[in-house]
Amino acid sequence: MLNHRASRIAGLLLGLVLVATAFAASVMLGTTDIAPPIFVQALVQYDPARVAHIIIVTERLPRAVIAALVGASLAIAGALMQTMTRNPLASPGILGINAGAMFFVVVAVSLLPLHTPAEYVWAALLGALVAACLVVMLSRGRQGELSSLRVVLAGVAVTAMFVSFSQGLLIVDQQSFESVLYWLAGSVSGRELSVVVPLLPLFGIALLLCILLVRHANALMLGDDMVKGLGMRAGTIKLLLGLVVILLAGSSVALAGMIGFVGLIVPHMARGLFGVDHRWLLPACALLGASLLLLADVASRFLMPPQDVPVGVMTALIGTPFFIYLARRKQT
């Protein structure tokens, strides 16, 4: 664990280097490898006649940007959820937030004329909100505290519900099935950069709220009374942090579908390295989350070539052993 301020700054800088390396790997490696000079050239003077340039600008670059953005968002959302519920197993995937967002997107795509992420991101946000409310409502115990196993089970039940609704809808409406299937599994490929731009304000709002609330999140970890000392009610803080989670998870699902386990694993890694102080934890989560998803995406291209494996499958396979480790370690 990095205890001193200087070593933590060095750690974050290293994280930045890791993200940059993973980003470069994501752009350059694949069925056609691309040399660094060509990458730079494609950015500086784009030549639509060259195949390598087209691959970089229309496929690799958006893919890397989305992977980094979604990875960072899911990791931060997971960290905040773990703080709020005081449950090490909390994350947008496990607690059903992703599934809720996904179901609403499936409804938007198959029943309403909404087809780009910028159009159906609102459906995703609404779905994330509904799922979050359901899980909180279902998992509150007698004194209003969130019991650990209950939260997880309620999340799994809510996930099962939304997934089976989506399945039903897709079977009835088979046209959408083929277009949505790959995305359902969680994928960062096949999107253009122009699709990401309209969603940036949402990520921006979430980031701003994170910065404003970072001290309150620290206080919340110590207990609801500590938040009062900062002059705000614990309920208000939880609502605002919940809003951040919904913004981050909902927008991520709109961009990349259901990608699980990033929000679960990364906060634990970040906490192990940087401690529990959110001023360090959240940036560390962002960097590590972005790196993890970028690397998982690179790996997914080589698992069974020439077929692209959905990156959501990769993260689930990486994440499960970790989840089981956590479940075993917990005194349950």
Add this chain to the structure above:
Amino acid sequence: MTHSASLPQQGNDTAAGHTTRPVRLSALLALVLLASIGLSLSLGSFPTSFDQVVHALATPQNSDITFIVWELRLPRILLALLVGAALAVAGAILQGIVRNPLASPDVIGITSGAAMAAVTFLALFGTGLSIHWLPAAALLGALLSAVLVFSLAWKRGITPSRMVLVGIGLSAAMGAVTTLLIVISDDAAAMVAYVWLTGSLYAAQWQDVFGMLPWLLVAVPLCLTLARHMDAMALGDSVAQGLGVNVLQSRLVLMACSVALAGAAVAFAGGLSFVGLIAPHIAARLVGRGFARLVPVTALVGALIVLYADLLGRVAFLPKDLPAGIFVSGVGAPFFVYLLHRNRHSPYQTARQN
């Protein structure tokens, strides 16, 4: 009725104070079931009247109606009943073992293990091997996943909550593999696998019915012989041990029953979710949590749920024949959420630790 979700030992006393009630209730449910079978037999894409159906049943002739009733509708209905009963009992057993009403074969990873095996089978041998091997593959998957859950949850013994958490994690991984297999197979095969995952009784045959029946005939009586152990374990492991129950052994046998029932059901009808979750709840509301009286009622309720879901899928959206799973989860999921919300303050809801 109102105490259905309270502590099991209270449930025994208050919810069904006299023993005639479960018997009468079971008889009533069985009557409803018979009537439903009659209704389901006479409805379908080919119009048949009840008289014609009875006639065809009583004196089979070489006619269209006889064929429809005997070869198409009856096996499908019977399979729906058996599968519903099996899933419901599997859920009741699991909820009892884990002492948490949120557990079910789908939550703990048994269904997803069977589903993964079945989809692997479809993806690898979709055209080569006979489809009759599919149930065997699914059963094997269910068994393997149960063994995996058990061994990964083992840490100087098994605690119910650790088993649930490990099951949740494993089912996520197996679900990911299933998705991967669907994504990499071609579109037609993917749709077949997807419909199968949702749970469908389409094209059920007599051999499916006879393949399903033995599992119920073995597992249900076996788990009923352990009913006393189950009720004792509901009070906590130490209490059960004090009462002379070999907790680990009983838990293993009961778990094996649950796996066999859920695995067989998934093998013959795909991933019908929520039956194992809600049928025991409804049954517990009617007769309380005492295991011996819970099981028959649970089985009847589960059978009714799947029967009506399949009937809806067959006749409500003609000419489409929709998978029963859509309706089971369409009704089951909101009902389950309602149940959870309603019972959120009851002590039985929080899994007690050892």
